[in-house]
Amino acid sequence: MEHSGTSVLEKTDPPCSSNNLTNYLLKDHPDPHKWADCVHCGMCLEACPTYLETGQEQHSPRGRVHLIKSVAEGKISVNEQFADPVFQCLDCRACTTACPANVDVGGLIEEARGQVRQAVPLKGWKASVSSFFLKDLFPHPKRMNTVSNLLKIYQKSGLQSVVRKTGALRVMPSHLANMEAIMPEVKQSVQKKYKNVNLIPAKGAPKAKVSMLTGCIMDIMFSDINESTINVLTHNDNDVEVPKNQTCCGALHVHAGDRDTGRKLAKQNIEAFEDSGKVIVNAAGCGCALKEYPELFKDDPEWKERAERFSEKVEDISKYLYDTGYEKPKSAINKKITYHDACHLVHGQGVRHEPRQLLQDIPGVEYQEMMNADTCCGSAGVYNITNPEMADAVLDRKMENVPEEVEMISMGNPGCMLQMAMGVQKFGRRSEVVHTVQLLDWAYQKDQQVERDKQKELTTHKG
Structure with missing residues (x-):
């Protein structure tokens, strides 16, 4: 450890209470x-x-x-x-x-x-910004949809092109400008698309009924991944429910120290999925947060029991497909692909082998293992916004391990996708950043097109 100056490890303060966790507040202290x-x-x-x-x-x-x-x-x-x-x-x-x-x-x-x-509560502008995003925006689907509509206008009206061409982004902090540069196209959210649909039926005879967490940022910025998740689940004979009263998972709130709001959101999700079977998640950070809901209720026996029952049902999409069986696609995706382990998937949920197997079961994929694939990319929720310098340093170290010749980098978390896309841009790479479930969906779509072409050809010959 560093010995210059006064180390935080060496600082001694007098006890402020007589409880056995001396300088912690009694409420929700470390275990x-x-x-x-x-x-x-x-x-x-x-x-x-x-x-x-x-x-x-x-x-x-x-x-x-x-x-x-x-x-x-x-x-x-x-x-x-x-x-x-x-x-x-x-x-x-x-x-x-x-x-x-x-x-x-x-x-x-x-x-x-x-x-x-x-x-030590946040004060001033930091408190205002934190409260706006964590309390006034993310937990409210209608407000998130308003943001989605504004982003779509920004992208489709030509305003985004004007902002980029005029260099207006230079007035923003560099890390925020970099994020804007790789912002994905905003499309219709799954929650909005299926707002009047109670059940999305399996393509064949249903073998199971599952429920899907759509997420807050996920359904706004990456609704195409949510759509791919539904496509893959229904293709593999699962009926899919999208509960309407679900909300933000609360991961960002817990990471930020706002455990009270985290508990509030957890209660809403537990109730929303109470009658569900498996709860399928395609965002590693969300899945890890859902699985750890019991930790939020360690001092509340009733809710802890409900949280434990809920967390046992939560499953990452790749693990669910691997464990229950999935149709291996026949059509090829001829790409050199590597895989990045999202921290909250590999370390938080212990899911390592399953997504790699999904990738390698797609014909044409030339899979190349990334060195130190399970090291952090620096996204870590909103860490790349709150701690941009450290996040950039961690990303630089990560990008050194990405094989230069790969055409796609696959992963299972939206925050990682944004962070890695910034790394690709920064280092001048040409790799496309994709979600694992998207690749499987694209291969299935090719299969379906082949089948449609065959049917069309048969109809033509009969005619």
Whole structure:
């Protein structure tokens, strides 16, 4: 660790209460059981993106665990010095995968952030921006649809072209301008398209009925991926429900330390999917958040039990297809493809082999494994907005591992897709960034076109 100046690890403050978690507020404090097994062995260090960039102990997993434990022991307080390393964490969970004792550092970080936001709330413009997005926008589908309509006008009216050609984006912070440059085409949301549809039927005899989380940002910015998810599910004989009263998963709120809003959204989703079978998710961050709902209700036995029943039903689309069986496409996608492991899919949900198998089952795919595929890209929810310099450094390291000759980079999370698209642009690559389920959908569409052509030919001959 660095020894210049006063280290946050060395700062000692007097205890502020007599409870056994001395300097934490009683409400929703970090769970001591999560740090109890950490022996500070250092196996996590090489897995941590922020430690690799800074070399500082307080920006390593074991350093952060030590800090969180030190607050409980009354050695330091929940203050700005404590907040910095806690919020500099990407919450990528790679440390837990590397840890021999499986210490849940991500869970500790999120609980610690909740303590920070209780003790040191945001102020000024930061508080206003956070409240606008996390409380006034993301949880409200109608408002998100308004944003969608405005973005469509921006893209289709020619305004976007004018803004780009005139250089108006130069007045924006560079990381926001870079995001605008790779913004996908906004299309009709799945929630809006199927607002009067109770069930999207399977193409053949139904083998199961599943429900789908559409997400908030996902359904606005990546509705085509939601559409591909429905296509693939129905193609594989699943009836699909899209519950109307579902809402934002709450992942961004929990990452930001707003656990109260996270609980509110969790309750709404638990109720929305209470009568559902499997809950299919195509966004790694959302899926991980849904699976971790019980953590939000550790002090509420009734809701914890309901959250546990709900979380057991949550399944990533790639794992669901792999576990239940899927039709292997016959038509080829002749592309060189590599795969990036979204952190909250590989480390948060343990899904590693399944999406790779889906890709390799598509004829024509020349699959090439990416070195260090399970390292973070720097997206981490909105980390690339709140911590742009560190996010850029992590992205640079990630792009060094992307094989130069690949034509497509596949993954299972929208935030990663935006971040990796910025990396492709920054490094002058020509690779297309795609969601794994899109590739399967495109192959099925080719199969269907082949079948239609055959039927047309048969009809022509009969005529």
